[in-house]
Amino acid sequence: MVCLCGSLRFQSLFESERRRLTSRGVIVLGPEPIDEELTPPRREALGELHLRRIDMADEVRVVSEGGYVGEATRREIAYAREKGKVLSSMEPLAL
Template sequence: MRTTLNAIESALRSSWDDDTTFASPEYLARGDGRASRGQCGPTALVVQELLGGDLVVADVEHAGRRNGVHYWNVTAAGVELDLTADQFTPDERLVDPRRVTGRRNVDSPGERAFGLLRDRVAAVLRRPAAPGSTSTRARPRVVCLCGSLRFPDQFTAERRRLTARGVVVLSPEDVEGELTPARRRDLGELHLRRIDLADEVRVVGARGAEGEATRREIAYARERGLVVSWSDFDG
């Protein structure tokens, strides 16, 4: 697909979550649930990688003191582009805007959020448009949940959270009847077919606590170049 600005913005917004934020807890808490809150740094880096140009940074002033910074883009043609400008509360303002100079610190803690967001956006933009579609927006991100169904409440919470962010969610389901070895094998293969349809695998559970079946699904996803992330609840 041709990468339009609408498609890039749509892919970014469907890819934001807590794992792609980079901001202090105080700053995030003040955002009143805004989806773009704390997403500016990783987002601006992804836009720069896709469109080129420079970064601009300004301090965020609140209650008479500076608390945090905000990043956005300036294209090579000099057009300012701020895809997270809607994150601010009415009592916040930007002060001292300046161009970012120097090399990016690839060892910064924010690199993990940037890398995850970059990979998610790339996966969404690679997906072909729906047959007959004339929309310039990217298709929604597709996430397949993996993990133990011993935690149904966590699966439900993750499905709801992702759906509210405009993500298509695929998930294993508990089935009735005896789980014979043959039936368990067939259900495992069915879930691999769900992974084939996804852009990302989201493991519902704590990192490092996966069972054999989930480890197999993670390996399968990685072999196919999918993003793998964790919900990291304490099971």
Template sequence: MSDVPVPRPRVVCLCGSLRFGREFAAERERLTLDLTIVLAPEATDVSVSDPSLVRALGELHLRRIDLPDEVRIVNPGGYVGEATRREIAYAHSWGKQVTYLHQPATDDS
């Protein structure tokens, strides 16, 4: 255990399309070096075709959104897809602060 006192760190959950893997990694690294706890979905090399597993993974990510102080949308070029829009709506419904890597391309996000 360290003798260095650390105040409660900020907790951020990353959301967005996993096709932006490099951007997720860069934002995770930036936030970690800023002493932030980062929650994010994990990309897998396995294609998930089982609909019940797909739904369960979506629910798991909503539980991540329950935990943080902030939900950060990783959206290069302002892209926000349908699943991410649902996550944003869920975060807003719980009063979570939602921020964006880039300004959304449309006003409906």
């Protein structure tokens, strides 16, 4: 089971990576785009929900482009490392 992490500004990359992994028989967890303005408490709750996805996954795969890794993704990477998850990325991470 793989959990995709990264900025939702790369939604098309998330979709293509989800399809690629699914076609290989991998269960994929990841954030879903939200079409509403998020309040800080709602954003925090969704962030916690994503950490639970990381808890369930065997591997955490970072979806990014051009080296962009935002603050939330950095927190997710740190959490995955703390939990001993396998960490991979679509491109080299400069962290």
